[in-house]
Amino acid sequence: MVEFWELIREPVFIVLKIVAIVAPLMLAVAYLTYAERKIIGYMQVRIGPNRVGPRGWLQPIADALKLLMKEIIVPGNSDRFLFLIAPMLSLAPALAAWAVLPFTDTLVLADIDASLLYILALTSMGVYGVIIAGWATNSKYAFLGAMRSAAQIVSYEIAMGFALVGVLIAGGSLNLREIVLAQQGSLLHWFWLPLFPLFIIYFISSVAETNRAPFDVAEGESEIVAGFHVEYSGMAFAVFFLAEYANMILLATLAALMFLGGWLSPFEGTWVESWFTWVPGVFWLLAKTSLFLFFYLWLRATFPRYRYDQIMRLGWKVFIPITIVWLVLEGAAVVADIGPWFD
Amino acid sequence: MDFERFIFYFFAAVLVFAAVRVITVRNPVHAVLHLVLAFFTCAGLWLMLEAEFLAITLVLVYVGAVMVLFLFVVMMLDINVSPLREGFIKYLPVGLSVAALIVIEMFLVVRARNFGTDAVAIPARHGADYSNTRELGSVLYTDYVYPFEIAAVILLVAMIAAIALTMRRRPETKYQNPVDQVAVKSNDRVRLVKMKAEERQ
Numbered sequence: 001m002v003e004f005w006e007l008i009r010e011p012v013f014i015v016l017k018i019v020a021i022v023a024p025l026m027l028a029v030a031y032l033t034y035a036e037r038k039i040i041g042y043m044q045v046r047i048g049p050n051r052v053g054p055r056g057w058l059q060p061i062a063d064a065l066k067l068l069m070k071e072i073i074v075p076g077n078s079d080r081f082l083f084l085i086a087p088m089l090s091l092a093p094a095l096a097a098w099a100v101l102p103f104t105d106t107l108v109l110a111d112i113d114a115s116l117l118y119i120l121a122l123t124s125m126g127v128y129g130v131i132i133a134g135w136a137t138n139s140k141y142a143f144l145g146a147m148r149s150a151a152q153i154v155s156y157e158i159a160m161g162f163a164l165v166g167v168l169i170a171g172g173s174l175n176l177r178e179i180v181l182a183q184q185g186s187l188l189h190w191f192w193l194p195l196f197p198l199f200i201i202y203f204i205s206s207v208a209e210t211n212r213a214p215f216d217v218a219e220g221e222s223e224i225v226a227g228f229h230v231e232y233s234g235m236a237f238a239v240f241f242l243a244e245y246a247n248m249i250l251l252a253t254l255a256a257l258m259f260l261g262g263w264l265s266p267f268e269g270t271w272v273e274s275w276f277t278w279v280p281g282v283f284w285l286l287a288k289t290s291l292f293l294f295f296y297l298w299l300r301a302t303f304p305r306y307r308y309d310q311i312m313r314l315g316w317k318v319f320i321p322i323t324i325v326w327l328v329l330e331g332a333a334v335v336a337d338i339g340p341w342f343d
Numbered sequence: 344m345d346f347e348r349f350i351f352y353f354f355a356a357v358l359v360f361a362a363v364r365v366i367t368v369r370n371p372v373h374a375v376l377h378l379v380l381a382f383f384t385c386a387g388l389w390l391m392l393e394a395e396f397l398a399i400t401l402v403l404v405y406v407g408a409v410m411v412l413f414l415f416v417v418m419m420l421d422i423n424v425s426p427l428r429e430g431f432i433k434y435l436p437v438g439l440s441v442a443a444l445i446v447i448e449m450f451l452v453v454r455a456r457n458f459g460t461d462a463v464a465i466p467a468r469h470g471a472d473y474s475n476t477r478e479l480g481s482v483l484y485t486d487y488v489y490p491f492e493i494a495a496v497i498l499l500v501a502m503i504a505a506i507a508l509t510m511r512r513r514p515e516t517k518y519q520n521p522v523d524q525v526a527v528k529s530n531d532r533v534r535l536v537k538m539k540a541e542e543r544q
Contacts, residue, residue: 082376113474117399124407128379131411135372135418147415154411174476309519 017109021098029245030060036297043301070234075137078231082136087232087239090129093122094246101253102177104263104281114174116164119254123209126247127153130211130218133240134228145227148308149211149218155315156208162323163202166195167258169330170341180262185340186269190261194333194341197326199259201319203292206251208315210244212296214303215311252292253285260288351391358384371417379410393469396476 034049034056041048049056074080100115102108112118127150134146170191171179183190192199208215219227229240256262263281267273306314334342361381368374382405389398456462483491 112395114395114399114476117396117403117476121399121403121407124403127407127411128414131414131418132376143418147419150411150415154408157408310521313521 014109018099021109022095025095025098025246025249026242028249029242030064032245032249032293033063033241034060035293036300039294039297040301043298064238067234067238072234072236073231075139075231078138079136082132083231084236086129086133086136087236087243088129089132090126091239091243091246093125094243094250097122097250100176101250101257102180102262103285105177105181107282108177111175111177115176116168116174116179119176120161120164123247123250124157126209126243129240129243130228133232137228137231139231141224141226141230142228144224145218145230148224149228152211152215152218152311152315153209155312156205156319159201159315159319159323160205160209162320162327163195163198163205164258166198166323166327166330167191169327169334170195171258176257176262180257180264183261184264184268187261187266189269189340190259190264191341192259195259195326195330197322199255201323202259203255203295205315205319206255207296207299208311210247210251210296212244212248213300214306216305217308217311248293248296249289252289252296255292256285256288260291262288347391351388354384354387354391358388371420372414375410375414375417378413379406382406382410392466393473394475396479 037059038048038056049059052058052062072084074083097119099110100108100112100118102111130149130153131146134142134144134149137143167179168174171182173179173182179191211218219229224230229237232240261284263285265273265276265279265281265284267276330342336342358381361377361384364377365374365381368377382401386398386401386406389395389401
């Protein structure tokens with residue numbers, strides 16, 4: 001009996017840790033949808049959801065229950081297996097990437113050496129869910145949405161990859177924990193300042209990668225109804241929804257880790273530093289992530305949808321050249337030991 | 344059987360299954376998806392060889408970019424499968440002889456005498472502080488810097504050549520010029536005309 005416990009102890013602990021990450025993440029996704037509706041509501045001088053529970057707090061629970069109860073309709077002539085597996089394919093990478101994200105200096109599920117590369121590889125797989133959904137549905141609208149989305153994601157991945165290359169040059173490591181530790185010092189040591197153009201490009205690309213407004217031509221309600229998930233209903237649709245919001249949270253957390261010093265306190269190196277030593281690092285990470293998530297919602301409430309050729313132009317002709325130029329400049333700065341970031 | 348061996352056989356079985364399905368499945372989209380599965384399991388096997396940089400790059404480059412474009416093209420092409428199968432019997436002897444030749448060649452190279460444990464030493468297990476990325480980078484940018492850079496330039500040239508060969512300006516196509524669009528003043532588009540109010544009839 002003891003031997004058996006020794007054998008399964010490690011896997012059991014890993015599963016428990018995974019649950020400890022995924023369960024709050026799912027809750028965060030639910031309440032992100034609530035926050036989105038509330039924030040955009042207030043921005044548009046409405047109240048937003050306020051009927052279910054006090055001030056509408058139970059709205060996301062009610063939505064989830066409704067989606068669970070609904071029938072999953074599989075269109076005739078669709079590829080049944082691929083149709084049902086597509087939502088899972090889009091959710092799985094969004095969840096698997098969390099394995100290597102460090103929450104504090106010591107709190108990380110798998111502290112692997114090339115964690116940034118791992119995340120880049122996994123986020124690049126998310127596009128399969130969209131493409132397969134569009135194709136398996138066997139509908140023109142879904143297919144057009146999938147094509148648009150795939151072209152857009154592949155285009156912006158390049159700019160995003162280059163921005164990450166800049167981060168790993170500055171951090172001197174592919175490991176996210178070490179990248180955060182390389183930003184120690186003060187608010188001005190964080191990489192947002194020396195890598196400012198890459199920071200902006202990373203954030204905009206991450207909006208495009210998640211197919212969020214103003215880059216949501218994949219859904220394009222006005223022309224192609226709802227894009228790749230037009231025929232999805234019930235839980236299959238909900239999984240797509242979960243994947244989109246889980247990806248938002250993932251990319252926002254990554255931005256916080258790579259450009260805003262992750263769990264480091266923003267008051268580091270100032271005279272108020274000692275007042276905030278009791279605040280756990282996770283709090284700062286969550287606060288920075290929330291900031292980026294708020295930006296996502298703010299963008300959605302502010303900008304009209306991009307035209308498709310403008311999206312392609314921005315990705316290929318503006319972002320990629322800027323990132324390449326900045327990488328060359330950064331390389332020169334590293335060689336010249338320009339402090340306090342590159343020495 | 345320890346856990347690692349179990350994982351190896353699992354990945355190997357999935358890899359062989361996926362590779363066979365790539366050429367036997369009828370639907371080209373399914374074939375591409377099986378190829379994706381094959382790449383992915385292959386990356387899993389490379390991870391077990393402690394080649395994590397190569398494994399992750401395989402997923403990033405091939406699964407994440409190349410196969411997406413493949414899938415893109417295959418989905419757009421409306422391939423009619425039945426004419427492709429018409430000559431199957433006719434070409435079978437040629438195909439089989441080529442396949443046999445390849446099997447013989449591979450057998451001559453990849454066999455126990457060349458790759459067995461008595462020919463090649465068992466690779467040493469590295470510790471937890473071993474970084475495959477760092478090792479690969481330090482070799483690539485010191486000992487092999489010229490081959491590496493030359494290969495990169497050749498790829499770049501090939502890319503530019505492909506674009507130059509296929510690009511043609513078609514005069515009838517209409518383009519937007521964003522610079523002009525941004526530089527537009529309201530005076531260029533709208534003319535405000537002052538005129539007297541008309542007399543009531």
